[in-house]
Amino acid sequence: MSNNAQTTQAVIVIGGIDAHADTHHVVALDTTGKILGDHPFPASSRGYRDALDWLAKFGLIDKIGVESTGSYAAGITRFLLESGVDVVEVNQPHPHLRARRGKDDSIDAEAAARKALSGQATAIPKVTTGVVESIRVLRLARESAVRSRTRTIVQLRSLLVTAPAQLREQLTERSAAVLVARCAGLRPDLDRLDDPLQATKRALRAMARRIQMLDEEINETDASLKQLVERTAPTLTSKLAIGPGHAAQLLITAGQNIERLHSEAAFARICGVAPIPVSSGKTHRMRLHRGGDRQANAALHMIAVCRMRYHQPTIDYVKRRLAEGLSKKDVLRCLKRFIAREVYHDLKTDLGLT
Structure with a gap:
């Protein structure tokens, strides 16, 4: 091969991305591991395009190693996959590397690129543009509501333990559903909230109504999830x-x-x-x-x-x-x-x- 052909041959570029909430740091390597450049970009649609254009100016992009493809880097991962770029998922740098070299965005992005270059990172990131992603976000909302409901029921029962005796003796139901219904029907005297009995009634009613709202939210989310899941995985x-x-x-x-x-x-x-x-x-x-x-x-x-x-x-x-x-x-x-x-x-x- 002539010297002219060698100089005009396209450089193969391997990228590495360390993702954060507001910025993504990008590093470019060639196939020998030489650093061609590094640069931070905003975590936005414009920033994703600029990052890809910046990598492309060094040569032909082979693949890009990306950290946190399921969290901070979810947006840029979607953009890169839609752009036809080969993306590999990279774990966080090993503690030994951090102990030797320290830690900053440039070092982490370089480590991601080197894992992609060496073949150590081969995992394909999940596609987050289909129905499974819809199921994930709905399930996340349901789990949040369930945790809040459980926490509120525990707080309600704890409050009953220290409630005035005349109120505590009225609310002795073991069933959570019956207890919540009874507490939601309490009628505190709002003009006498300086009385602990009335204040306790007010607090119990507020908690019980919150539980009922969460029950409704959970039921609605369950119905949506059931429809999506049964249609997707019959x-x-x-x-x-x-x-x-x-x-x-x-x-x-x-x-x-x-x-x-x-x-x-x-x-x-x-x-x-x-x-x-x-x-x-x-x-x-x-x-x-x-x-x-x-x-x-x-x-x-x-x-x-x-x-x-x-x-x-x-x-x-x-x-x-x-x-x-x-x-x-x-x-x-x-x-x-x-x-x-x-x-x-x-x-x-x-x-x-x-």
Whole structure:
């Protein structure tokens, strides 16, 4: 190749992005690892375009390593994917790197680019422009309402403990629903709030009405989620013990682009149900690793527990494995792994990857 051809050959650029709420710091490397430049950009639609144009001026963009693709970098990740750029998801820098080099936005962006360049980072970010993202945000709103409702009920019961005796003795219901209804119907004398009895009635009524509003919000969100989930994953929700709530969580964990998980073993790993050996000497056994998405793990656990009680083939399987000498915990581990395999193939069918 002539010298002229070498000088005109396009430079291959690998980018790295460290994302924050207001700014994204971008670093450009060539294929030898040489830093071509670094620059901060605002976290806005205009900033995303400017960042991509800035990277492109160095040469042909091969791929970009991005931190926090599911949080601070969600917007720029969507923009880059829509622009046809190859994006890889990068974990935060290892503590050893931070101990050696310190930490700032430029260092973190460079570390992201180097992970993408070396092939250490290969994870494909989730697509957040489809129905699964809609399910995620609705589920997030529901979880927030449930937590607020639980916290308010606890506060209401705690307030009753110290309430004046004549009021406390009127509100002895154990059922939360009945207690909330009774408290919502209290009629404090608003002109006598200097009396602790009337002030307590006012506080209890306010808490009870807040709980009722949250109940209504939860019910409305559940109805929307049920409609979306059953339409998106009819195969999955048709299986025993997999209702809209569990199906929603499993959809969120897998993501709209489930092809990013190369096998059902990868899905099991991300759900925290992949077995790992814990053998020593004459003891030979496996256990589930403690990583992965714990909410997905909890969903699989509840599905397994329900099937152990109501699904006859599962009941027969449990009896057989217990007779073979396995503990109940080991049997549950096997069931969760099997259910993860079933869920993965159902999700591939529902998301159009059969």
